[in-house]
Amino acid sequence: GAGVSQTPSNKVTEKGKYVELRCDPISGHTALYWYRQSLGQGPEFLIYFQGTGAADDSGLPNDRFFAVRPEGSVSTLKIQRTERGDSAVYLCASSLMAGQWDEQFFGPGTRLTVL
Amino acid sequence: DAKTTQPPSMDCAEGRAANLPCNHSTISGNEYVYWYRQIHSQGPQYIIHGLKNNETNEMASLIITEDRKSSTLILPHATLRDTAVYYCIVRAGGGTASKLTFGTGTRLQVTL
Numbered sequence: 001g002a003g004v005s006q007t008p009s010n011k012v013t014e015k016g017k018y019v020e021l022r023c024d025p026i027s028g029h030t031a032l033y034w035y036r037q038s039l040g041q042g043p044e045f046l047i048y049f050q051g052t053g054a055a056d057d058s059g060l061p062n063d064r065f066f067a068v069r070p071e072g073s074v075s076t077l078k079i080q081r082t083e084r085g086d087s088a089v090y091l092c093a094s095s096l097m098a099g100q101w102d103e104q105f106f107g108p109g110t111r112l113t114v115l
Numbered sequence: 116d117a118k119t120t121q122p123p124s125m126d127c128a129e130g131r132a133a134n135l136p137c138n139h140s141t142i143s144g145n146e147y148v149y150w151y152r153q154i155h156s157q158g159p160q161y162i163i164h165g166l167k168n169n170e171t172n173e174m175a176s177l178i179i180t181e182d183r184k185s186s187t188l189i190l191p192h193a194t195l196r197d198t199a200v201y202y203c204i205v206r207a208g209g210g211t212a213s214k215l216t217f218g219t220g221t222r223l224q225v226t227l
């Protein structure tokens with residue numbers, strides 16, 4: 001079946017602009033996660049959803065970052081007033097249900113470049 | 116979550132076993148050891164996980180020491196397609212169990 005998909009694959013924007021990154025999880029997966037990966041580093045947790053609600057948003061760096069999942073499926077990560085330091089690959093993952101032993105399936109990521 | 120320590124890089128000849136070590140000396144009793152890998156320009160991929168017993172699946176084996184302070188991921192017959200960054204992750208139980216805390220991993224280069 002289809003895996004996790006993310007759009008766009010690449011996004012170039014200017015400092016100060018607003019961007020939206022989309023994630024389509026695997027059908028039937030109730031848990032959805034966002035991570036951010038800077039060059040040479042491992043992925044860094046941002047937020048995860050169980051259904052429609054954000055169960056843990058402790059990784060969001062500041063209030064310019066916001067994510068939604070209104071119908072418990074597709075999620076959008078929104079970044080306001082982008083800064084050059086926001087440049088990274090944004091990864092989305094989904095799992096059947098949140099738990100200590102769930103396998104997270106990752107998408108290919110969206111590469112965001114802020115000029 | 117407990118911190119993990121991995122060597123930054125390793126080489127392995129194709130067809131040989133790749134043994135990737137991980138130290139997690141501060142692991143607590145309810146924490147699992149997970150391994151993921153990330154092939155260039157792709158998202159991470161789950162490999163295996165365990166609590167205290169050794170585990171094996173179609174991809175790899177996981178050996179956890181009796182005191183659980185370290186583990187080794189074994190790829191029995193490495194191929195060029197196994198070239199990737201391998202992440203050892205210790206994952207806490209409880210309400211925040213679901214996030215994965217990645218370190219910088221081990222970059223495994225499989226060569227001919």
